[in-house]
């Protein structure tokens with residue numbers, strides 16, 4: 001059996017993605033099932049798919065041999081430089097690109113064919129077409145509740161909502177879903193807007209659900225008049241118990257008129273009988289779908305001071321009621337929400353049906369969080385409240401301000417989110433995939449500088465020059481800097497511990513040295529390295545020698561004390577990771593103080609970082 005070439009390419013693509021999602025381990029069964037689900041778009045129906053299994057397994061085992069980095073590189077390349085490839089591959093096919101490493105380009109060509117093939121099904125890589133979308137008429141909405149700082153999960157929703165609106169020349173609405181005055185704060189509205197702006201997401205309309213409370217009351221009355229809703233003043237415990245046991249309470253027997261009068265009293269804050277009265281939807285108390293067991297539509301919330309409407313209302317709609325009506329009134333055509341709402345879809349459509357309102361199409365996607373870096377308020381908010389983490393922009397947090405402070409670029413988040421598509425699988429992607437997108441963007445804009453951790457002093461004999469000019473980027477023109485020195489430089493203790501008398505090594509962009517002596521220094525000379533040692537060396541000129549180690553250095557005459565914060569995962573499994581912030585101290589070239597706060601750069605042999613303040617950087621990633 002010879003497989004269609006395009007189908008083979010698709011299989012490879014699926015397998016690479018699977019490897020990245022599962023610790024470099026491609027699961028043949030997953031690849032087979034996904035390949036089958038794609039097959040009809042590529043090779044059509046009428047195939048005995050089972051007969052393809054041995055070949056799919058063979059392809060998987062070939063790809064499995066690639067190193068984890070090769071897989072990731074291939075994958076990230078495809079996604080972040082898709083257009084470049086198309087051009088490169090075009091040239092390659094036309095025989096104009098002679099120096100290209102053939103194997104790699106060929107692989108990319110195949111994969112590119114795979115990702116460009118199902119175009120009739122996919123808009124961008126992995127983003128499926130919207131069912132029933134009409135060019136120019138698509139309206140999506142991003143509806144965050146302003147009860148916390150926006151995080152990577154919000155970014156996923158906002159980017160996908162916007163991307164769809166853009167693809168179909170439609171509109172994106174940012175709607176603050178603000179119906180709980182006890183939890184919402186002005187600070188959070190602002191933080192969400194700031195996060196959205198930073199991501200580059202541009203909604204055409206911005207509004208609040210709290211603008212429409214009166215309208216929502218009107219629709220509630222309409223439901224009551226049609227006998228689809230009733231006021232229930234049973235105790236919360238009774239309601240809970242009845243829901244579990246599918247028991248209908250006596251409140252359901254009240255007349256429409258009585259329900260209307262009770263609701264009116266609730267609206268006006270005058271309902272005295274049972275402080276916890278709620279308006280319930282007449283669903284089906286014996287439904288297998290528990291979301292349909294007469295859910296709450298309105299509840300009384302007293303004592304709140306809503307950031308937008310103050311104390312004007314005490315009766316507030318639930319998400320279950322507000323979301324479908326707001327979506328429908330806003331003209332939303334496609335409402336995307338995370339998979340945990342799936343059980344509530346029946347309720348959403350049922351409410352709109354009973355109110356004769358147009359129904360948006362609901363689409364689910366999996367929520368996004370990284371392994372060890374949860375987004376749930378339950379896990380994050382206590383850390384802030386207890387002062388374990390001081391600020392919402394802490395680089396250990398998955399908040400957008402935390403990711404920004406860490407040095408993640410908004411464009412990397414966008415590319416990363418689109419690479420995940422809107423799959424329903426609940427796997428947590430590795431943050432390394434986001435980092436690989438980010439690295440490609442940072443590389444051409446980050447000057448290369450030197451930092452030595454735990455510095456060890458090196459005296460160099462016959463270092464005659466007084467300064468050296470060093471390029472800020474090895475291949476791009478990012479200017480040069482002049483570093484002044486006398487005869488003392490620092491190297492990192494990590495390098496010093498490997499050095500023996502008689503060794504020759506290269507101080508990058510300076511000279512080669514030969515190690516003459518290694519001594520313990522007196523207390524006066526203590527500079528920070530744990531062993532407190534001093535190295536004496538001899539300048540051995542500038543001859544290029546690829547066999548000797550190349551290390552970075554910092555001139556004693558041209559240094560500042562410097563600190564790097566390295567964030568690690570917040571949690572290890574369910575347990576808070578006590579050691580989630582490493583602080584590396586040492587000396588850096590004084591040139592670094594010329595960079596502005598927020599500027600990205602790379603410390604050679606250390607990694608990409610972002611300036612946090614005059615003497616501190618945050619480690620972004622390798």
Ligand SMILES: [Zn+2]
Pocket residue numbers: 231232233234249250251252
């Ligand atoms: Zn009741």
